[in-house]
Amino acid sequence: MRILDSLEDMVRDVHQLADQVARHDRDLAGQMKSASNSAALNGSEGVWNKAGKRRSRLEDALNSARETVMALRIARACRSLPPAEATRVMASLDGIIAVLWVLAYRR
Numbered sequence: 001m002r003i004l005d006s007l008e009d010m011v012r013d014v015h016q017l018a019d020q021v022a023r024h025d026r027d028l029a030g031q032m033k034s035a036s037n038s039a040a041l042n043g044s045e046g047v048w049n050k051a052g053k054r055r056s057r058l059e060d061a062l063n064s065a066r067e068t069v070m071a072l073r074i075a076r077a078c079r080s081l082p083p084a085e086a087t088r089v090m091a092s093l094d095g096i097i098a099v100l101w102v103l104a105y106r107r
Helices: 002-021 026-048 052-077 083-105
Strands: none
Touching (some): 002 026, 026 052
16 A cells, blocks of 8 residues: 555654754654654554554554644754755655545545
8 A cells, every 4th residue: 555655754754854853852853753653553553454443543643643743843943953854744744644534534
């Protein structure tokens, strides 16, 4: 599934940015990594699950992806990241969030 490739790419990008953020704020960098990992792991689990657990895992992935976006926004606001880099990764996360939403709530 392409969403799994997108999640893997997102984790790579967020971890690279988190390494830059860690020079200014180690806690925020750790939260960025944790949230992106959670989005990918729960997204993968949700894609392959059936019935009740599927929606629950996809919702967890959605929430973690949204948390990752907020962490990037905070890092950008605190000038721990170049705005263009943070914005680029947030744009890819917007696409991931849209796909996860469709997977979680389509009927």
